[in-house]
Amino acid sequence: MRKWILAAMPLMMGVLSVGAQVKKPATKPAAAKQAGGGAAQIAKGKVLYKQYCMTCHQENGTGxxxxxxxxxxxxxxxxDKKRLIGILLNGLNEDVEINGDYFTNPMPSQAALKDQEIADILSYVRNSFGNKASTVSVGEVTAVRATIK
Ligand code: HEC
Structure with missing residues (x-):
């Protein structure tokens, strides 16, 4: 029944409705996924941090x-947020000195994560473990990714 209606739609409503039918499934989930910013975004980032970062950087960020x-x-x-976003998209493979300790192990790229997920994780990290800094928006991540590809 549903299939029949979908198939008949273009005939009934003209070519424009075909475009609308095709686009609907793509735009709906994306819009629903947008984080609300602030506390909601940071809460989402915490869940993602535990999934993607905690094994290496530990639950309390002490590494x-x-x-x-x-x-x-x-x-x-x-x-700099651009540099921070770049570390997640590119990974990092340098000899770095951080808070008086030296690190040489490479960090694998996290580019498979969605821009929104990276924004959420970094917003959480920048507002946890004693850190206090501005949140990261999905647009900021998208902008850095565009310079890489
Ligand atoms: C497989 C282990 C591993 C995972 C998973 C990992 N990292 Fe890293 N991360 C490292 C290592 C090792 C370095 C240091 C790289 C170097 O020395 O070049 C690093 C460096 C960093 C740095 C820059 C140095 C610092 O301490 O400020 C940040 C920021 C960072 N990681 C954030 C994250 C976030 C956020 C995630 C989750 C999305 C993540 N990392 C996932 C191992 C990991």
Missing amino acids: VPRMNPPLVKTEYVLG
Whole structure:
């Protein structure tokens, strides 16, 4: 029954409705996924952090000495958001000194995450573990990703 109605739609309503039918499923979930910003966004980021970052950086962001750096008040976390977003999209493979400890292990790229997910995670990280900084918007992540591809 439903299939029949969908198939008959273009005939009944003209070519324009075909475009509307095709577009609907694509735009609906994307719009629903937009985080509300502020507390809601940070809460979503916390869930994602536990899934994608915690194994290395630990639940409280302290990392693992000489293996995985801390995310507690580091210049990377609190500093330039573009650089921070870039670390998640590109990964990081440099010898870095962070809060007096040295790290050489590479961090794998997290580019498979959606822009919204990266924005949520970084908003959480920048407002947890004693950090206090502005949240990250999906647009900021999209803009950095555009410079990489
Ligand atoms: C497989 C382990 C691993 C995972 C998973 C991982 N990281 Fe990292 N991360 C590292 C390592 C190792 C470095 C240091 C890389 C280097 O020395 O070049 C690093 C560096 C960083 C830095 C910059 C240095 C600092 O401490 O301020 C940030 C920020 C960061 N990671 C955030 C994250 C976030 C957020 C996630 C989750 C989306 C994540 N990482 C997932 C291992 C990991």
